[in-house]
Amino acid sequence: MIKISCEACGWVAVTGEPVNDVWREHEAGCPAVGGAVRHLPDLPPIRPRLPEVNPCRHRLVRRQIAVMGNGVKKYAVMCELCGRFVG
Ligand SMILES: [Zn+2]
Ligand SMILES: [Zn+2]
Secondary structure, X not given: OEEEEEOOOOOEEEXXXXXXXXXXXXXXXXXXXXXXXXXXXXXXXXXXOXXXXXXXXOOEEEEEEEEOOOOOEEEEEEEOOOOOEOO
């Protein structure tokens, strides 16, 4: 059994069916503003491990990435130019 959850609306499913199919179904019906956000506990953080090597000077913007079930908005700071998450 595999557990899948949606960070955007708080939906959780434990399933033996193919995860991608179950997820696609939720994604289509997710009530969250801005769409479903799949929680993937198995994947490492998106943050690069190595120090910054590209010449981008980073224009930081605060992007809304999800709205929780209780209406609390989640933000991530990312670079508008290269798309990297900074914090
Ligand atoms: Zn959802
Ligand atoms: Zn950048």
